[in-house]
Amino acid sequence: MFEHFNTAEEIFRFKLGLALTMEHDSQELLHDMRKAAMRSEVKELFQEHTHETRQQIENLHQCFALLSTEAGRSPSPTTKGLAKELKSLLGKVDSSLADGVVLSGAIETEHYEVAVYETLILQAKARGVAGVAELLNQNLLQEKSMIGKLLAATEAIAREDAAAQADTAASPAPEIEVPPYLPPGSI
Numbered sequence: 580m581f582e583h584f585n586t587a588e589e590i591f592r593f594k595l596g597l598a599l600t601m602e603h604d605s606q607e608l609l610h611d612m613r614k615a616a617m618r619s620e621v622k623e624l625f626q627e628h629t630h631e632t633r634q635q636i637e638n639l640h641q642c643f644a645l646l647s648t649e650a651g652r653s654p655s656p657t658t659k660g661l662a663k664e665l666k667s668l669l670g671k672v673d674s675s676l677a678d679g680v681v682l683s684g685a686i687e688t689e690h691y692e693v694a695v696y697e698t699l700i701l702q703a704k705a706r707g708v709a710g711v712a713e714l715l716n717q718n719l720l721q722e723k724s725m726i727g728k729l730l731a732a733t734e735a736i737a738r739e740d741a742a743a744q745a746d747t748a749a750s751p752a753p754e755i756e757v758p759p760y761l762p763p764g765s766i
């Protein structure tokens with residue numbers, strides 16, 4: 580896209596392109612997280628957000644159309660870094676613990692997406708492109724709603740994991756046989 584930005588408008592369009600790359604990266608990550616998840620309810624959450632992400636990508640294309648600009652993808656190293664971090668951790672955990680890991684990775688990604696949209700919406704409003712702000716706001720609301728669902732699932736699973744760990748810890752420890760006390764001089 581641009582090698583050097585001379586106007587705030589250029590930066591705004593560059594960041595809109597970043598949002599587009601971010602959502603495409605998110606789609607790939609959601610696919611991987613769905614595969615790694617163990618519980619069906621967690622898989623369903625990722626499936627639900629995959630549908631939403633498809634709509635969000637469509638909304639971003641519409642934003643570009645409203646700005647009479649060709650949709651372009653700007654680099655998004657942050658989303659690639661978040662995906663790399665998640666995959667690295669997933670490779671180190673037992674599959675029985677994968678759900679907590681993918682959920683936390685998803686929450687971190689969604690928070691980043693929220694930050695990107697919040698800024699873009701303010702800039703769109705300031706530029707007087709209300710249609711763009713509205714489309715971006717639709718995406719923002721879906722991200723925030725998904726964070727709520729991911730957090731609720733995380734809480735339930737964290738409790739299950741903690742209870743399972745407590746059960747393991749509560750299993751009877753091997754008894755140590757204490758020899759009887761023998762007063763000095765008794766043997």
Ligand SMILES: [Fe+2]
Nearest residue numbers: 605689692722
């Ligand atoms: Fe998202």
